[in-house]
Amino acid sequence: MNKIKLLFGSFIILTGAFFISQQALASNALIEADQYLQKTSAGDDFYAFQ
Secondary structure, eight states: OHHHHHHHHHHHHHHHHHHHHHHHHHHHHHHHHHHHHHHSHHHHHHHHHO
């Protein structure tokens, strides 16, 4: 029984770490896209449209 609990606990920790890293990657990509849009003229149109 303890082995199952341990396995389940480590599984939760691993999936949690995976989701956190995915979230960090996604927000990083959004920041980069934002910076790219600000540099380009298309970005000006995009921000004017918002």
